[in-house]
Amino acid sequence: DSGVTQTPKHLITATGQRVTLRCSPRSGDLSVYWYQQSLDQGLQFLIQYYNGEERAKGNILERFSAQQFPDLHSELNLSSLELGDSALYFCASSVEDSPFMNTEAFFGQGTRLTVV
């Protein structure tokens, strides 16, 4: 158990809909990362938050957005869903209290999103 909790584990929804994925980081971790993993793309970095603020953006679509709340949990919002958005969405967290400290990220079990 990595200590990172993601809900729900599975989600099936229709095209055009909007869903919210939730992540609770490990206790003490200030940084949250979101990744998308599909069969043909591998693990793709989407976005990072640190202590409530957006830190970095990767290959995140404009239809997707995220936020990190004062209690440090994070939500990834996916809207106007398309079939191609079906994937595993992972959240990871790390301590990262300094840009010059190298720390590893611990991953949750993921949310499997199926768009039909």
Next chain:
Amino acid sequence: EDQVTQSPEALRLQEGESSSLNCSYTVSGLRGLFWYRQDPGKGPEFLFTLYSAGEEKEKERLKATLTKKESFLHITAPKPEDSATYLCAVQTLISSGSARQLTFGSGTQLTVLP
């Protein structure tokens, strides 16, 4: 653009047959190289971090090494429970200098046969 290439894509070994997985990278400003293990339908599980060329780390039957251009994950006398996808990732600074991201390779799917 940062690139991470893992080889082979898939590897089948007999139990006890040692081998190595390769991760080659082209990045600017490497802050660390990470190895993860991922079982089907699960999140990646952290194995090692390597920071500088010449560094080595070991854990049970696994040993990771790092050079300036690549990393190897050596598996000694593997067992069926070592079967998984092994992911390599490099950590680099975002251009602003205040954030870092992990760029993952596509992984090596290891199968160890009893």
